[in-house]
Amino acid sequence: MRRQVPLILCFVFGVVMMLTQFSPHSFSQGIYEEVLSWALIISPFMLVLGTVTLIQTHVARIRRRTEHWQYSFIIFAGILLMVVIGIPFGPQHPIFVWLFNNVQVPMDATMFSLLAFFIASAAYRAFRARTFEASLLLVTALIVMLGNVPIGDLFWNTVLSGLPWDNGLSDTKQWILDNPNLSARRGIILGVSLGAISQSIRILLGIERSYLGGGD
Amino acid sequence: MEVFGIWVAAFLTLCIYSFLYRDNPFYRFAEYLFVGVSVGYVFVLTTHQGFIPLAWKPFWAAITGESLIGLIKLIPICIGLLFFTRFSTQHQWLVRYPIAILIGAGSGLAIPNVLRANIFEQTRGTIEPFAAIHAGTLSAGEIFGAILMVIGVVCTLTYFFFSIEHRGPIKWVSKVGIAFLMIGFGSAFGNTVMGRVALLIQRVDFLLNDWGGTIF
Amino acid sequence: MLEKLMDIDRRIIFILVVLAVIIPTLLPINLPISVSAPTRQLHDYINALPAGSTIMLAFDYGPASLAELNPMAKALLKQCFDKDVRVIGITLAPEGTAMGSTLIQEIADETGAIDGEDYVFLGYRPGEELVILGMGSDIASVFETDYNGKPLADIPMMTNVTNYDQISLLIDLASGSSTEIWITYANVRYNLQIAAGVTGVIISQMYPYLQTGQLIGLISGIAGAAEYETLLDAPAKGILWINIESFVHLLIAGLVVIGNIAFFVQRRKEE
Structure with a gap:
């Protein structure tokens, strides 16, 4: 029940979706479109996983008083600020847009621009x-x-x-x-794609089960 | 409000750049605020642009009798809700059900499409120029490029082929593969420098022109 | 002397980098820009589209890439609106929503393009390949309304657009793996023509797709944006910034050369 059913679900959904890619029949396409709409409905819920993990990590940091634990409150403040305005009023509310443009955009852009300095330094030293x-x-x-x-x-x-x-x-x-760049990249694409396909087959056949996590 | 926004953005930009001197509380404040605001932003967007239109609206239409066909959407919605079992240590194994469906459907879709896009098409791209050589439509430079491409792809793939020991001729073929890879990585480095420097120029442009414009 | 040069404080290098940006920002120059073939291919493809055609522009990036991708997005939008080519804006990245809607609005205001007739911004849906495949069957099955909440059926330019069959080109403005996903699912399964505008980091990995025709054109980073502005004869941030960039690249190249000279001299001494 805990491991077998997910493995069966994975196999059934995988094989069905794969087969629909080879048949233009209306019955096959009907199944394809329905499963696609199911997956589209399920995927936004995945957000819960990421957010919960982040919150749990920082709650643990505060509890254990690890180095710089006080800053974890700033993370919660940031989340709260965006959620309190964005959830009831929507992402087009002027305050939400203002926060995005004047808080998130400059920090995101600046954070990655730091790499210009480190690239220059590394280029000289290494x-x-x-x-x-x-x-x-x-x-x-x-x-x-x-x-x-x-x-x-x-x-x-x-x-x-x-x-x-x-x-x-x-x-x-x-x-x-x-020319030479294209050849190298094509070699990488071919290698990575063969790996991705074999990994997908292993997942469908239940050989690769790491996505189920630990425990029973 | 606009000028205030520019000052907030400038302050946060400078907080992050202060890291170039050394790690300090201003940088850490901005770093943690950035994480919090980003997570909050994604949460709001996924709720308003994912959860509400894809799950809530069909669900509401179904239970209000607006569109009874939407009742079938209750199944994926219930499967999606299983992500919330992540909060309960006793029931968190149920998270495996939606994950298995998404991974299964994703793998099933990936196998035929990746095979066509990345294996068949890339192989075609490697071989096709030889048909043009046969037809006599390529210049001397293009013929050289086509031959170089095949050599590069084969040698790069050989380098990644670990099922046989790299000795004798295979060792030399894989060494040529490394040379192609180095040229590929060198071009990626050169382009990455361009990208990172562009980010820095944009931030300096902001500080000098936008922020500076509010001062002078 | 040599050892001192090798052990120079990294903050001195940081100051040199800042100066290499600030001085040309304050004293701008204008160097001639040569246009690469992949940029020209995309430009010519859009130019050849008949008036009234519809293209899709995917803003698949966040603020970390706006310096490179916003200038090309602006240039592309200008070209489309000037040519009477309709634009459907979407994004597979949540951060692309605010940026995409603001950018389209800004260029529409400049060119006089009308919301719902010349352009529409659909917004964001999570699920990348699921969104791409879903739109292949029916755009309205994924985006029932545009970003402003208006049903697609009530938007004049969408009345005859059901799926990719009515879309002449998809241009993916990408900072991650989204272009490969568009190619894998939209091009292979639905034969949608695809072009890309990408950040510096991923330029090199796009070339195999260009050669096979899976990409019909490519704008490469800020250099590509400058090339596009040159083709349109509409100088903007792309041209301004690539000129400033020249000096930083010269500096970094100089640092590499000096570092290597010092390295070889020291190694010879040690031998």
């Missing part, structure tokens, strides 16, 4: 041509970096003006992206 492979990576990165910005081509067209080839840096960047 980006070394120690081996042939590392040199390939480094040279490609430099070409793509300079080929992406107009000053790269300006430099090429000015300093190497004798060459019968304009915009050499951006052209080389494009060639790299179109």
Whole structure:
């Protein structure tokens, strides 16, 4: 009941949905559309899992008085602030939109922009041509970096003006992206997709059960 | 209100940038507030744009007799409600039912579609240029690119093939695969630098022009 | 001397980065921009659409990517409204809702486009591939109303749009894996034409799909946005920021070169 029924449900829903992809018959398409609408209804409830886990984690932090536990109250305040305005009045309420634009947007954008500094620092300290492979990576990165910005081509067209080839840096960047980069990425896509398909088959057949979690 | 919003956004932006000097309470305040506000935002959006239109409205229409066909929607709604058993240690195993249905349906849909999009189409893309070579419609550069692509894809896949030991010719083929991967990662690094720097430029633009505009 | 150079405080590098952004922001320059083939392909595809066609624009990103994707979204919207191409805005990311609705509204105000006739913003639904597949059968089965709560049946531009069959192109503005999901489910199953505008981080992984035609065009990060603005002859943030970006890239390239010179000199000394 606790493990067998979910495994059967997973198998039945999986096989049914897979078969509907091969048959254009109206009966098959009817089942496909109904199951799809069921899944669409179920998926918003998943939100409960993430929110509960986050709240439980921070309640535990406060209880155990771990380092910086006081800041967990700020998380609760943030959630509460958005929920108290957003749930009764909706996401288009001017205060909710104001909070999104002036609190969430600047923090989200700034948080990720910090990486620009750390990339620059890491590029100086750790980006070394120690081996042939590392040199390939480094040279490609430099070409793509300079080929992406107009000053790269300006430099090429000015300093190497004798060459019968304009915009050499951006052209080389494009060639790299179109050829060796494409081959490597395609290899990765093929490998990852084969892995994803075999994992899906293992899930349907009940060989992979980690999604059921621990316990009975 | 608009100017006040710009000042709030500027204050939070500077709080996060203060981390560049070192970790400090201003940064931690912004960091935790960011997590809380983001979770609150997603909660509100998923409720208003997911739960209400997809689950609540059909449910309400069914129980008010507006659309009796909607009664069938009670089944997925009840399955979705099982996510709330996460709150009870005794009944939380019931969470496995909706998860099993979503994962089963997702896997069933993924197998044929991923197979077509990522295996068949990508293999076609690798082989098809040779038909064009045969038809004589490719330039010398394009022929070189097509050959390079096949070499790159085969070598990259060989590098990821762990079922045989990488010795002798396989070792060299996989070494060529590593070279292609390094070029791929180098181009990804060059492009990532562009992305992260763009975020920084946007924040500086905000501080100098929008926030600065309220001061000067 | 060399060791000192190698052990330089990282905060000095941070200051150099800030200066490389601030100085060109205050003293802007305008360098010539060359347009890449994938950007031009998308531009030409939209230009060739007959007036009255409908495209879908997916705002699948959050504020962390707005610097790169907002400029391209604005340029695309301008082109569509100028060409009389109708736009259905949607998002698979909750944060994309507020940004998408604000952006469409902003460009509509600039160009005089009318809500419900030239554009509609449907909003967000959770479930990614389920949403994509659901719209393939019937858009109204997933989005019964637009973001403002107006039933799709009452929206003039949606009267003849039921599913992907009436949509000429889907442009995914993406910062994550959404483009692959659109390709896997909308292109493969429903033959929907797809193009993408993506952040720097995921540009490289889009190229295999470009070569197979699963993507008919690609706008690559802020450089792509600048290229698109150049094609439209409508300079905006994309062009402004890629010029500033030039100096930061030069700085980082310089740091890599200096770091490596110091590394090799030191290694030779040690040998």
